Each structure stands twice: as structure tokens, then as C-alpha cells.
Amino acid sequence: MADISLLLVDDHPVVRNGLRGMFESTPGFTVLAEASNGIEAVELAANLTPDVILMDLRMPGGGGLDAITELTRRGIRSKVLVLTTWDTDTDTLPAIEAGATGYLLKDAPQDELFNAVRQAAAGRTVLSPAVASRLVSAVRSPAPSPLAARERQVLELVAKGTSNRDIARELFISEATVKTHLSHVFTKLGVTDRAAAVAKGYEQGILGRD
Amino acid sequence: MADISLLLVDDHPVVRNGLRGMFESTPGFTVLAEASNGIEAVELAANLTPDVILMDLRMPGGGGLDAITELTRRGIRSKVLVLTTWDTDTDTLPAIEAGATGYLLKDAPQDELFNAVRQAAAGRTVLSPAVASRLVSAVRSPAPSPLAARERQVLELVAKGTSNRDIARELFISEATVKTHLSHVFTKLGVTDRAAAVAKGYEQGILGRD
DNA sequence: CCCGGCATCACCCGAATGGCTGATGCCGGG
């Protein structure tokens, strides 16, 4: 069987270099190209159609997530293997929903990485144990948090230090309604005051993505 | 002149591999050893006394910061070059205060890295442009953000939804003091209420690192 | 030696907050 062709996507030269070194010195893999951001990645993938794309999610200028979405949209059939640094990422699920074939952490041992790439090339999903367990628990729980659109808006304004009155003005609703929304937010997030609600918002990735 | 001897410290095998590859394939450098956490790093440094230690700050089990402090405390004269991923780090200054000789970002080009190592070996301070500019601005402005220890504690409790009264109880101080601390927090963060303070706390990395 | 920052505390007061009860209209799914 032919070598598995790869496209490496990471904004850090060091990481790209490390990966390239690892794969080039191991039979069965060929590194076709490297990209340092999502835009480049999509272009290169479109031209080279590598078997597997190893991609970091967090990158300046063209996030990995958008890149994945774009790839699936264009019907490019390269398998995307997300290789990320932190497992605390809130984007695990989005990435998989967007079409990533696998998701593993950078601190995985080499053989695990090689294995993952082979699995991915074969179209099988590979997840880091840590990620996998989070996934199942995410599925298991019917999502306890998701705030309604209006509730999220209110929370965002609260995080900016806006008073209920001003939130009301800003959203063209009455102050009473703002209070109602906030009460619901509190209930859904399991807190009792706005400060804690903001904290939860950040913890759960509801806030913080400007 | 003899090779510059190196100790690589990073929790990610991929990164260590990348660095090792880069330095081994370049004349003038010798990689003595690798460590995956701060504890290991200190031990190895004590035994091998490398010229330069390339160290990541964020590591599980023995943070890089403590490692640096420990190294200076022990009088080990290896130069520490902090090689970190994000320039948003709040630990830039602490690291330098702790005794780091240089501080640069992982996405620096290779030659810059090589150069930095040589500079560090010669005892000169090297900083990434981004870091450098942040440093000067930090010096220039009397630090508008860094909260005092007590203030941070209070903010953390606020983020957990604790009322002033309960914060007072928890910290064994009076409610009045809590309010004073909070007022200072508000001023320093440029906000007017606890919710916004929590938000700023997360934005600025004061909160969110459990 | 004095000043500034930190940490501590007190008192007052008006405004904002959060809980509670209750109500209306719309929409989509069972």
C-alpha cells in the first residue's frame, strides 16, 4: 500500500518541524506540505488532496474550525485529524461536528499519533481518551446549559457591566423582562447572582468568544 | 568555541522532538537531555549544568515558573530561555523576575531561535518583539491591572457567586474590608460592578486558570 | 524620614439586585 500523504497545519514552525521530522523518518508516511493557518490549509488541501490533514485548532488568521467547515463544504475528502494542545477546549464538539475525523492532544506519544493517522486515513474516528470521555459525557447529558438567544444577549451585556435598566433600553424591552431572563439564566447555570453567571459563562464558553 | 549544550523542557513530546531535531541538525549545539516537567528539569539541570535551558512555562506537574525560581535559588548558572506558546501570558514578567534570561514565542522563526539561544548562552537577554513591547509598556505604565493578592482572592470568590458578607467570613475579615477591596478591584479593572469585574478577570487571565 | 501601596475597619445612603407570584401571546411537537 502507498504511503499516507499528509498536510501539516500549525502556526508554530517548531511544531510543524517536529511533526515533519517524526513522519519523514518513519516509513509509510509522506509529508506533502505545511500550512501555518486555515486559509493556506484549505488551499493546499484543495490542490494536493492529502490523505490526512493534521491540524491545530488555535491559529491566528483563519481558525482551524472554519478551515474544517470549508473543507467539508467543498467536499474535499481528506481526513482531518485535529491535533490540539489543550483538552480543555470548548471546540472539541464543534470540530467534530464540522467534519473532523479525529481529535487528539499534542502530548500523545508518537506511536499513538502514528496509529491515529493510519486510523484516520482509513476513515475511522480516533479520539484521545480524554476527549472521548468528554464526548460521551456531553452526549449523555442533554446539555444542561444552552441559554436561549435572548438570555445569552442579556448575559453578554451583564458581563459588560450593564445594569438591568440599561440592558432593557439596549434591547428595547422592559426592565421586568430583563430580570426574568436573568432569573432563567441563573437557574440554567446553577448560580444565584450575575457575577457567578458571568464566570460560568466564561467557563462554559458561552462568553469570551468575541 | 565548544558547542552550546542544551536542556529541553516541554510537556509535549512533539515539541521536544521538533526542538531536538532543529538543534541536532545544526552545528554549534548539543542537546544534553529533555525533561517533561519542572521537577525533572531542575534535577537534570543540577546534574548536567547545560549552557541553556529551553523551557515551556505551562506544564502539568511542576510549573516552569517554580522551576526557574528553584534554579536561581540553587545558584545553577544555566541560562533559562522561556519558550512559550501564547504571548497573552500573564507570567511574562514573573518569569523574567524569577531569573529567565530570555522569553520568546514558539512561533518564532528558526534562525531567531538559534540566535536567541546563542545570545542567552552569552548571558544576554533576548525577548520576542511582542514580549519586549509588552515589557516596556508594563514598565512605562504603573501597571493598571495587576491586582493585589487580597484583591484577587476577593475577585475569585465573587466569581463563585459569593456575597460580600460570605467573602468576609471566608477570609476572616470584615464586610467593610471586602467592599474596600472590591472598590479597588473595580478601579483597577476599569469597571463599576462585580459582574463586569469577573468578565475582565477572565479576559485578562486573572481568573480562569484553575 | 516620609510617601505610597496594601490591608484592615466603620458608617451612611440611595440605587440596583434577586426572589416571588402571576399573566399574556406565540410557536412547535406530541
Added chain:
DNA sequence: CCCGGCATCAGCCATTCGGGTGATGCCGGG
């Protein structure tokens, strides 16, 4: 067709906040 979730609104009320003013003690740097 009814129920649940969303979005809207009202009024009441106890508590909590945040601002302002003022004060003390400690420490470290200039």
C-alpha cells in the same frame, strides 16, 4: 389540542451593592 419553552410584562420587598468619607497600622523604597 394541549403543554412546554421562549419572550414579554407587572408589582412587591428584603437584601445586597456600590459610592463616599475617613481612619489606622505596616512595610518598603526613595
